[in-house]
Amino acid sequence: MLPSLPAILEVRQAVRGWLASHPGPVMVALSGGADSLALTSAVAAEATDVEALVVDHGLQVGSAAVAATAAEHARSLGCARARVLRVSVGSEGGIEAAARRARYDALDAARSGAAVLVAHTLDDQAETVLLGLSRGSGPRSIAGMAPWDSPWGRPLLGVRRSVTRQVCAELGIVPFEDPHNTDPGFTRVRLRHEVLPLLEDVLGGGVAQALARTAAQLREDAAVLDDDAAVLLADARVGDDLDVTVLTDAPPAIRRRTLRGWMSGLGARALSDKQLRLVDDLVGDWRGQGGVAVSGAPAGARLVVARRHGRLAAELEWSLRSSRENP
Structure with missing residues (x-):
């Protein structure tokens, strides 16, 4: 007692x-x-x-x-x-x-x-x-x-x-x-x-x-945005890819959450804000730019997100040596 x-x-x-x-x-x-x-x-x-x-x-x-x-x-x-x-x-x-x-x-x-x-x-x-x-x-x-x-x-x-x-x-x-x-x-x-x-x-x-009150308020706000992002992700998903046209007009805060959730599901880890914004530019500021390498690939590879034919796709790109070891 x-x-x-x-x-x-x-x-x-x-x-x-x-x-x-x-x-x-x-x-x-x-x-x-x-x-x-x-x-x-x-x-x-x-x-x-x-x-x-x-x-x-x-x-x-x-x-x-x-x-x-x-x-x-x-x-x-x-x-x-x-x-x-x-x-x-x-x-x-x-x-x-x-x-x-x-x-x-x-x-x-x-x-x-x-x-x-x-x-x-x-x-x-x-x-x-x-x-x-x-x-x-x-x-x-x-x-x-x-x-x-x-x-x-x-x-x-x-x-x-x-x-x-x-x-x-x-x-x-x-x-x-x-x-x-x-x-x-x-x-x-x-x-x-x-x-x-x-x-x-x-x-x-x-x-x-x-500071603790601020954190609690932000978690409450984030829960609402995350719910909206989950709906947008379901609407935009085409197999493992995302339909860019579904994402284009979404508010950036929701769109970036959607992209983070999608990439996390594909194995991306410890995404930086810079990486996330570069991927978001493939949707919201498309100028024909190349793919974006993001964190989370296995050793000897890069996980690259690229825009092709109106879709976002993520692919593993292996180095020459690693490709021989991982055919």
């Missing part, structure tokens, strides 16, 4: 509301830090038969002991089970991105069809919005994280990080302090410790909440 103290009650209320809107079995991702310990305590109190999943990245000396301690905390907080998942972290895209991929792959493989709750807070949301603004990739990049993005649930997006730390104090638990979270070599760390505090000081407070 958790004590009825202010921070604990706030986190439990957030988790209770999320569970009411998303019925079904849940697991909880636990790192041993304050945010995930607070989440785990509330989920164990509000849900039944909860299993905690602890990922050991093996990136720091003593990581196995940290993971074992986190698992013990989970059991003491009322989780039915706690499992440590050991992963191997590569280097592609930098250590932070590689660790994230390894972590989510391991959680996905272990969840057995259940939703996995992760401990992103309102502060994390604000940092995500600022990172999206820096990329200049449009509303999608600053819409932040959704409370539900199957199979990932985020009940604490309305809870401040200071509250999760207070939960640990109320429970008498000392959370693990990941040294990566204070390493200024990571952009997100500098946002957390330098940029957001400065914005709060200059703008008079409330910046994190305002």
